[in-house]
Amino acid sequence: MKKINLIFFAAVFIALVSLRGALAQGTASTPGALFYQANIYYQEGKYDAAIHSYEKLLGQGLESGNLYYNLGNSYFKKGELGLAVLNYERAGILIPNDSDLRSNYDYAMQRLNLEPKFIGNYFEKAAHSLFQALTVDFLAILLSVIYIVLIISLILNLFISPIRRFFGWIICILASLFIIFAFGLERKISYINKTAIVISKEADVKFEPLENATTYFKLSEGSKVKVVEKAQNWYKIRRFDNKFGWVIKDALKKIK
Amino acid sequence: MDKLKNTVIIGKRLRGFILSLALVFFVLSYALPCFAKELNFEAIVNSNKVSLGSSLQLSLNFGNVQNMPAPELPAIDGFQSRYLGPSTMMSIVNGKVSGSITHNYVLLPTKTGIFKLGPFKFEHNGDQYTSNQLSVEVLQGQVQSPAQTSSPSEPGINDLNERVFITMQAKKNKAYLNEDIPLTVKLYVNRLGIRDIQYPEFDHEGFSAGAFDKPSQYQETRNGVNFDVIEFNTSIFGLRPGEFKLGPAHLKCSLIVQKQARRRPPSAFDNSFDTGIFDDFFGRYETYPLDLKSDDLTFNILPLPEENKPLNFSGALGNFDLEVTVSPLEVKLGDPVSLKMAVSGEGNFSTVSVPRLKSENGFKVYEPQIKQEAGKKLFEQIIMPMSMDIKEIPGISFDFFDIQTGQYKTITRGPFPITILKPEKEEETKVVENKQVAPAAAVNEEKLGRDIIYIKDNLGRLKKGNDYLYKNKIFLLFQGIPFLFYLIIFMIYAKKKRLETDVKYARGLLAPRKARIGIRQAKKYLDKTETGKFYDTLFTTIQEYLGDKFHLSSKGITISVIDEHLHKEGVPEEVLTRLRDIFRECDMVRYASSQLTRENMRDSLRKLEEVIDYFQRRKA
Numbered sequence: 001m002k003k004i005n006l007i008f009f010a011a012v013f014i015a016l017v018s019l020r021g022a023l024a025q026g027t028a029s030t031p032g033a034l035f036y037q038a039n040i041y042y043q044e045g046k047y048d049a050a051i052h053s054y055e056k057l058l059g060q061g062l063e064s065g066n067l068y069y070n071l072g073n074s075y076f077k078k079g080e081l082g083l084a085v086l087n088y089e090r091a092g093i094l095i096p097n098d099s100d101l102r103s104n105y106d107y108a109m110q111r112l113n114l115e116p117k118f119i120g121n122y123f124e125k126a127a128h129s130l131f132q133a134l135t136v137d138f139l140a141i142l143l144s145v146i147y148i149v150l151i152i153s154l155i156l157n158l159f160i161s162p163i164r165r166f167f168g169w170i171i172c173i174l175a176s177l178f179i180i181f182a183f184g185l186e187r188k189i190s191y192i193n194k195t196a197i198v199i200s201k202e203a204d205v206k207f208e209p210l211e212n213a214t215t216y217f218k219l220s221e222g223s224k225v226k227v228v229e230k231a232q233n234w235y236k237i238r239r240f241d242n243k244f245g246w247v248i249k250d251a252l253k254k255i256k
Numbered sequence: 257m258d259k260l261k262n263t264v265i266i267g268k269r270l271r272g273f274i275l276s277l278a279l280v281f282f283v284l285s286y287a288l289p290c291f292a293k294e295l296n297f298e299a300i301v302n303s304n305k306v307s308l309g310s311s312l313q314l315s316l317n318f319g320n321v322q323n324m325p326a327p328e329l330p331a332i333d334g335f336q337s338r339y340l341g342p343s344t345m346m347s348i349v350n351g352k353v354s355g356s357i358t359h360n361y362v363l364l365p366t367k368t369g370i371f372k373l374g375p376f377k378f379e380h381n382g383d384q385y386t387s388n389q390l391s392v393e394v395l396q397g398q399v400q401s402p403a404q405t406s407s408p409s410e411p412g413i414n415d416l417n418e419r420v421f422i423t424m425q426a427k428k429n430k431a432y433l434n435e436d437i438p439l440t441v442k443l444y445v446n447r448l449g450i451r452d453i454q455y456p457e458f459d460h461e462g463f464s465a466g467a468f469d470k471p472s473q474y475q476e477t478r479n480g481v482n483f484d485v486i487e488f489n490t491s492i493f494g495l496r497p498g499e500f501k502l503g504p505a506h507l508k509c510s511l512i513v514q515k516q517a518r519r520r521p522p523s524a525f526d527n528s529f530d531t532g533i534f535d536d537f538f539g540r541y542e543t544y545p546l547d548l549k550s551d552d553l554t555f556n557i558l559p560l561p562e563e564n565k566p567l568n569f570s571g572a573l574g575n576f577d578l579e580v581t582v583s584p585l586e587v588k589l590g591d592p593v594s595l596k597m598a599v600s601g602e603g604n605f606s607t608v609s610v611p612r613l614k615s616e617n618g619f620k621v622y623e624p625q626i627k628q629e630a631g632k633k634l635f636e637q638i639i640m641p642m643s644m645d646i647k648e649i650p651g652i653s654f655d656f657f658d659i660q661t662g663q664y665k666t667i668t669r670g671p672f673p674i675t676i677l678k679p680e681k682e683e684e685t686k687v688v689e690n691k692q693v694a695p696a697a698a699v700n701e702e703k704l705g706r707d708i709i710y711i712k713d714n715l716g717r718l719k720k721g722n723d724y725l726y727k728n729k730i731f732l733l734f735q736g737i738p739f740l741f742y743l744i745i746f747m748i749y750a751k752k753k754r755l756e757t758d759v760k761y762a763r764g765l766l767a768p769r770k771a772r773i774g775i776r777q778a779k780k781y782l783d784k785t786e787t788g789k790f791y792d793t794l795f796t797t798i799q800e801y802l803g804d805k806f807h808l809s810s811k812g813i814t815i816s817v818i819d820e821h822l823h824k825e826g827v828p829e830e831v832l833t834r835l836r837d838i839f840r841e842c843d844m845v846r847y848a849s850s851q852l853t854r855e856n857m858r859d860s861l862r863k864l865e866e867v868i869d870y871f872q873r874r875k876a
Contacts, residue, residue, distance in 0.1 A: 042711050062719070094716075107708055144734075151742045
């Protein structure tokens with residue numbers, strides 16, 4: 001009996017110790033705790049510590065528009081405007097309509113003496129401006145809704161004869177909307193996956209992916225480029241004026 | 257006998273073949289050596305006498321060779337050389353084949369005298385070739401260029417470099433930082449034809465150099481020799497204090513030289529006719545590129561003194577004057593006043609910045625418009641009185657460093673008295689609207705600071721990185737459901753439509769259902785042993801089933817129809833026999849009032865079920 005009691009108390013003790021450890025660990029690494037800790041660092045002007053905490057949260061595989069926004073602000077205050085622009089771009093994917101974000105992004109660009117320029121042809125530019133305010137998920141839901149309405153229209157057309165008079169128009173409109181939104185979604189995904197921001201103060205764009213190749217043009221910090229090809233430590237990029245060249249990977253960071 | 261004949265023929269042929277071989281060997285051994293090692297390397301000039309300003313052609317001829325790279329000529333005393341190109345020649349004389357290659361060079365004499373050309377040494381594929389030596393006399397003579405045909409005789413200049421050259425001169429070699437230094441590059445030409453003259457270029461590390469002005473042309477006597485001079489002017493200024501070298505200046509141009517005529521017997525017409533026109537027409541003149549180089553210059557750039565340096569000194573150097581005009585002198589509050597300021601004089605105008613108002617209090621000051629003219633820099637600045645208390649426009653001053661006295665100077669103009677009138681309300685509105693005429697809109701414009709907006713205090717919608725709906729498998733699978741739903745609905749709709757329109761299909765589909773009802777009814781009669789009704793039901797059931805199944809009139813189904821129709825359908829005889837039995841039994845009861853036992857009835861029902869079952873399976 002004594003032996004059983006001893007085992008029971010030992011088990012309870014171990015369980016309590018483990019629970020305490022787990023709780024302690026939980027407070028230190030929960031996303032909310034880390035975020036607030038980073039905000040405190042920011043308020044105290046400890047921008048390096050704030051960046052470290054925000055990055056730690058991102059390292060857990062989590063992201064939010066506000067998180068990227070705060071990280072962008074921290075880099076801005078630290079004077080790394082290229083990285084600030086990069087994080088504002090990342091935040092823009094998740095919270096495109098945030099007025100604070102837009103204001104800070106514009107100011108960072110102004111400080112870098114850069115103008116936001118779009119890389120692509122007329123249709124791509126039109127799609128970008130049209131769907132700029134929508135997130136990828138919202139576009140996916142919108143596309144899904146149009147698709148379901150299209151299916152419902154097809155079903156109603158079988159059973160409700162008055163609909164048949166306008167069926168052609170309804171299908172045309174819905175199909176057109178579907179195509180436009182699908183194009184918008186595709187462009188948005190392409191933008192996210194191929195766009196990169198120059199994070200070094202200046203980057204040489206060369207004719208070939210070689211250290212000693214001739215420099216074609218230079219990119220300044222915060223400039224936006226489109227990555228079209230990869231080769232070892234080099235990215236082949238396209239600038240807003242359709243000039244192509246090779247940049248060393250370390251000079252850029254892709255949005256995704 | 258035949259065998260012997262054949263042996264003789266073969267022998268003759270063999271002898272012919274050997275003789276042919278010997279002939280080919282002989283021809284080759286005779287002809288080949290001319291392509292082999294017996295190389296001739298000879299230097300030839302088209303004339304042994306040449307006048308200064310004319311050119312000479314040197315040909316290096318390699319005999320008995322078909323391929324030979326152009327030798328690089330060493331520096332030849334008294335000449336400049338330029339490679340023209342190769343020419344090849346092949347000839348067959350008396351069956352002897354010979355080939356040669358000649359590399360041609362233009363030689364341009366640079367001074368008079370007798371010069372030795374060669375011997376030229378050249379190594380190719382490990383073989384050493386040495387040419388003969390030539391002697392060429394360069395004479396003092398006149399160049400018959402179109403521009404120089406009637407030049408008077410001059411004292412002798414024996415060197416080309418003394419007949420065409422450039423000089424670079426600066427007005428001073430000691431200057432202050434940013435002080436304008438006039439620089440002149442002159443091209444001197446004495447009785448030579450020069451064309452394709454390019455602007456001079458020079459190294460100017462530590463200096464900022466402006467573009468050259470349009471060159472001027474005149475004649476100048478230098479050491480008793482008349483020269484045509486082309487003068488290029490620009491100005492430079494030092495960017496860092498210290499001692500710096502400028503230049504040398506380079507100028508590229510083309511010299512028109514007379515081709516040295518090939519030796520030919522003197523003609524009676526030589527002295528009688530001027531053949532210049534014909535020579536020129538047939539290309540007797542040719543151009544020779546020249547890269548003329550001047551001496552370099554040394555400058556001592558002095559820093560500006562720190563003593564007595566005005567607070568607002570912006571780097572202007574020279575000797576300047578300032579003129580200011582203000583208009584209008586009577587304005588309504590918020591109306592623009594134009595300040596026209598002209599800084600004139602001598603000096604480096606690129607260092608001249610806008611003269612400043614002593615005080616900007618009570619004024620809104622806009623960026624000036626700047627215009628640069630020769631010896632003058634104009635500034636037009638718009639200012640806007642913002643207070644009714646203003647009585648004058650404060651003085652305007654301009655600081656510069658006077659390079660002549662080596663002291664800083666400040667010129668002040670004004671103050672300018674001004675009358676401010678009270679604006680009417682409507683006029684104020686007009687000013688606001690007419691923003692482009694005068695940027696007076698922002699009378700009460702507030703100067704706002706700018707910084708980034710503060711961080712967010714909540715995390716917002718947290719999600720996994722890269723977790724987008726378009727990548728989510730459940731979301732993608734969900735997209736298939738509406739389509740499947742539509743497919744099902746469509747199939748039901750299509751079936752319903754067919755049932756309504758396709759009678760044969762509808763009858764075929766309904767046949768088993770009706771048969772099942774008939775069988776159920778027949779079973780009831782069997783239980784009650786109502787033979788008549790049982791067989792009536794049995795008959796109707798089979799009739800209707802077959803009628804529906806084969807899209808025939810049910811009432812017309814008889815044994816003969818069955819035989820005729822179902823036989824064609826390939827129904828086995830066994831099934832047909834059962835059908836006949838059912839029909840016969842039904843007829844017996846219905847028309848002959850035969851009393852069949854309950855066992856017979858059950859048997860008939862079983863047969864009916866088997867037949868219907870067969871047809872249903874057959875369909876499947």
